[in-house]
Structure formats: C-alpha cells, structure tokens
Amino acid sequence: MRVLLSDLKELQAREGWLPEAGLREIAERRGVPLHRLESLSTFYTAFRRTPPDGPELAVCRDVACQLAGRGGAVEALGPVLEELGVTLREVSCLGRCDAAPAGCVGERPAVLSDEADVRRALAAPEPQERPARHWAADPYEDLPSRYGAIARWARGDAHAAIDVLEASGLRGMGGAGFPTARKWRLVAEEVNPDKVVICNADESEPGTFKDREVLHDLPHLVIEGMVLAGLSVGAARGIVFIRHEYEAERRRLEAEIAVARAAGVLGPDVCGSGQAFDVEVFVSPGGYILGEETALLECLEDRRGEPRNKPPFPGQSGLHGLPTLINNVETLAHAAAILARGADWWHALAPGAASGHKFMAVSGDVARPGVVLVPFGTTLRELLEACGGMRDGAPVGAIAPGGASSLFLSADALDAEIGFDSLREAGSMLGSGAVIFLAEGRDLLSVGLDVTRFFRNESCGKCVPCRVGTDQAVAWLEAGPLSPEVEARLRALHETLAQTSICGLGQVALAPLLSLLDRQREGGRG
C-alpha cells in the first residue's frame, strides 16, 4: 500500500525532481508499467518532471494573500531574487493566511512583505520551532494527566463512549458538520473486523488554517481522539493524512506519537485494554482536492486523487474497501476533550442554546488575523472585535464565514451567530470555520476572480463540467467587465456544475463568485 507514492516522494526529495531514469528504476523494481507512475507524477503538485533551476520561492496566489498586497510584495522582492538567483513559483493557498502575503522556501514559511524574513528562509529552508500555546480546549493542565480519557475508556464499554459523544451533539469540524457520534456508530456497526481510522489533516482551502494550530499545539488531543475512535469502532490502524506544507506541525505530531508509544497509549495493548492501535503519518503529495475524503482514499491507494462516486460511503467501504472512519483534526481533538470532561462540560462552554466551541481561522482585512477559539453562538461581530476589528478601522464590506467556498455575506450578517444552522440561515455556511473579512471598497469582482481561479487550478479534472467550466468562467472574468449576458451564462454554468459534479469542489466552484456579484450589486445600489 502506498509504495508507489512513497517511492516517488523519496525520489523527489532526493533529486529535487523526478528524472526519467528514476521513474524507470521504480517501475522495474515495483513491477508496474511506467504509465502508472506518470499518472501519479502528473497529478500531484509536490512532484516535478523538470529539474529545478536553482533555489525556489513558492508564493501563494490566493485570496488572503492577494488582499494583503501579494503582487506589490513580490515586485519589491525582485532585486533580492535576482541577486540570489531565486526562481518564483506560484502555488495555491499555503495555509498561512494569518501571515499574508505568504510564501515558502522548501517547507520554511516566509512573509513576502518582509524582505529579511525571505532572506532568512532562503538561507536556511528548515521550518522554525515555535512555542506551543495552551488552549482552553485542552482538558489536561499538565503532561502527566494527558491521555486520561483513554485510561478511563480503555476497559469500558466502547458504545458508552459513543453515547457521550452523541449527548454532546459534537459535529464534524472539517466543513460538512456531520454528527460525529453517528459517524462513529456507523463504522462501529460494520462487521468487518479490519477497520481504519483516518485523521484528515489536509485543510487547504484559502482562508483555512485552524487545524495547523490544533496539530501544533494539541497533537496529544488529536492522537487521543484517534485512539478513542479506534477503541470505539474497533479499528487497530490510524493514519494521519497531512498536507506537506505543514512540516513543522508534522514534526510536532510525530514527536508526540513517539511519546504516546512510549507511554503505552499507542501499541499492541492500548492502556491495558487488550486492544491494539497505532498511528502512522502520511504526508500528502499535494492538492486541495485530497481534503475530499474519497480523493484522500484514492491517494492512500496509490492512485490519482480523484473523488469517488458515492455511495458507498467510506464508513462502509473506504480504504481498500474496509470500513473507514474519517474525521477532521479538530473534531478528533474535541472528541477526546469531551470524553475526558463529559458532554455537560461541552454544553456549558457556550451561552444559551448553543454548545461547545470552535477554532476559527480569521483572515482578510482584519487588524489581527489568526486562530481564535470561540464558543458557538458568538456573533461574527464579536469575533471581529476579538481580532482587533478591521484593519485601520475600515468598515466591513463582505464576509465569507466558511472559507473561500462559502457564499459571501454582506455586513448585515455581522450579527449572525457562529453555528452550523445559524450561518446557513444567514445565507452561507460555517464550513470549517474560516472567516474572511473584506473591507468596504474592495473590488469584489477581483476577489471573485481569485476564488474562481483557485477552484480552476485545483479541479482534479475527473468531472468534465468542473474541469472545463471553471476554466471557462475564469476566461470570461479575465476578459473584462461582465456584461449581463455573460453573467447570465455564469449563473447557468453554475447550475450545470452544481448538478453534474460528483464532489463539493465542482458543486460550489462558482457560487462564491456569484455571491460576490450580488454583494457588489447591493453596494452599487446603496
């Protein structure tokens, strides 16, 4: 399993690209035709088929970095890059929208508007260590008390743990908001004794970077959530699928996995339960689409990461046909905390009828972008104030509450509460909790073009309407001001994509753009 992608990643790391001779060597050694390898090397963004031309600075081209003046910053870097012989490469969102405009050298992030930082990154392209934050989401105050929930549940009734999750009402934090207990129960009820737990750590949508902080600051909770899931559903194998840009976070996670193994939390006999569970980390070879869970599975099976038709869902038939539980990083961390503290603790975290809290990634034109842990039921206005308000006190123009794939709302939505249902009622969605604030006066059409380009760039190409339609939409937008006819065609194209794409990417690819056109029209009227 995953031998081909592992071989390719190793070759890429060794040579800096995939030379023909290396591919032939792998093909012969593994006994696969060369086209199998080519199908992978041409799909994944981490691979290249041409040798690199000296050192390379990857620069993010997506919405938060555009808002932060990426173009000007890159231009200003021109003399430095020329002096050092550095090539520029445009890449999709790096998950560093809070340090926009963002770039990276190797896996070392750099702030493009800070020339000294870019120079340091080029001089030493190793990710830097930073201290971990302690969050109120962590039920453990000190190191010895960690993994307390496993110790408690290891010998108990696994179904009782799922009951606690059900009582908490925890929902998936990766975007879809599916009830976590129901997902666990579906996999627990499968009869095949060989099951898999996967932690989806592949957040890649522009504006989304909260799992980065969870992985960095709370890796023990992510691991504990996976172990508890394994014990509850009867799985012995766990895989963390993490985007390759999160190298510093991967190291933190691997270090914590070693700690958990040494403590007997991972291994053949989890905390004396008699059950085995262990975790391996798989580094994604690149691409937003892999966050879609069936594309992720395809990748883990050494194929191009193209989403599968559903049903069957992964809970019944996932990795190599095995029942597979796939949860988001944050979901697993909260599940562990709930099983440590109880459902009542989770309910009491939020005021009124809401329950629990959520890591929100805040970016765009705010004074202090970053990850904030807020109770559900907090309003977008309160979230904005907690982030120091808008940069330079500018009025709010538009808000995407759930990342670049969510519909943009007007400033009227500031009093909407953060929640799955409340933001849907407000006309958008919570998604993974990635809020992008746009200041009044922003060119919304230009933002819409950035977002649409992202989906065009990241479309896997499996569904023709998505592959061709996103490209067509970008072409129309790049051609200049939109005529009413072209806008009508865009709306029809959106209908087509929504109805004929098998995964969320194509289904929503043009929706943010259309919502921005609506906001722009309102602005013009008001």
Added chain:
Amino acid sequence: MAEVGAVVVCGGRSSRMGRPKALLPWRGRSLIEHVVEVLSGVVEDIVVVTSDDLMLPPLAARVLIDEEPEQGPLEALAVGLAAVQAPLAYATATDVPFLSRDLVRAVLDAGGAAAPVVDGFVQTLAAAYPTAEGALAARRLLASGRRRPLELLEALAYQPLEPAQLPGLRGARGLNTPAEFLEAVREDEPGATASLEFVGRPRALCGVDALRVPVGTLASVLARAPEPLALCEGEQVSRPYLVSLGGRDFVRDGRLPVGAGERVVVLDAAAGG
C-alpha cells in the same frame, strides 16, 4: 508577527495613593515609563490603557484611552487585549515597581491563560491572557454586568501558577497607599532624598534656594523647611503657600508621598511666586 505582547492597565483613580500611580517617580522617571521599559525587554507589542484625563509621558508603547474607566480593570483589559497584535499577552497594573522580566517570561511561558496564586489570591493583573479569546470573553462578561477579572480568567480555563514556580513574584504586588510606596522607595534606595526648593517670597524668608531632604509624605518633607516657614497645618499645606509636586501639579494634601529625586517647589500664592 510578535508572539507575545503586554497590556498595562493604568486607568484607576489611585484614590488611596492620592496621586496618579502611573506618574509616581521611580528611578529618575515615572513608574509607567519604568514598567514599559521592563516589559519591552520581553515582549514586542505593549498597549497601555489609560483614562483620558491622565497625561502620560511619551512611551515606547501604544496608548489607548479607556472610554469607560468606571467599569474597572475588566473594561481596560477588554480594550487592551483587543489591541495587542500577539496571540498572548501579559497583563499588569502600573503600580508594580519591582516588576521583573523573569516573572513576565515565566507567566507567559504557560502558553495560555495563566495567573499566579499567592496566599489563595489569584493575581489577575500579573497574568497571561490569550488576546482574542480574552477580549471576546471580557466583552461577554461586561455585557452581563460582571466586572471581576477573575471571572475572565475562569472563563478562559486559566492555569493557576504556584508561587514556587515563579521568580520575582514581588513584581505582581501592587502599591496602594503612600506608606507602601515609600517603603518600596526606601528599600530600593536607602537614604533616598527629594529636593525641596523655594521660590520668591518663601526663598527670601528663609534665605535658602533648595534642600535635599529624606523622602516621605509631603507633610514630612515640608516640615524640613527652615525657620520661619511653617508650610503645613495638620495634613494640609498652609494657606499662603503653593506647593508643586514633580513640577507638575499644585497640591495641598500633606499625606501624599514624595519619591526619590522628586522636586517639591514652594511658592507664595499671595505674591504670585
């Protein structure tokens, strides 16, 4: 991006001290300048929250006005935490002359909401607060009529820090009265003096320009004036005289503290100096 910041709360009325604590003299400048200087060795972003009637000296910090100083320190914390750029901030009062960088570092090292607990009391103004979460929770508490910073720490699931883990814990202790301040001054500089200066008619009467006198309350300092000057009646400056403290305010209350190196200038109201 700065990793840690600081909020200095200095909007209190300093009613027991009798003069603004932020402006008390300390090692040749004001206490607020001293505190900001100590913090600047540890954190990159410092926000001072003050009431608008307090004229602070220029500081290496961003100064924000607390529009509702009557709301107490929680309001000031809400204002300050919303403004700090870093995700975590050390919050302190201004009346902490013995604040040390070691203490600030140790408290911030907790990595999240944390406060020393001394003799069972949680030191809410020697504590670390996550800035965004802290600003949000403070606003919520204020909206529901609650004003105690301890409730803010509780809402943030703070880590209590044992005194044994912390260096320089004196830096957490505030000074509320002239006696506490003077004790600190004398400990910091045994034999500390202030300058008692005479201008115009008072100078003509006693024939002296200036005297070095031990620090103490204003009444004790004025009692050092040579004959025939009788500058105090009980706890009040005598009527014909004007006394300027620190070259800044005219004062009458003899209980006010006079710090090290401070200038006490005596004039005559009747003669216009």
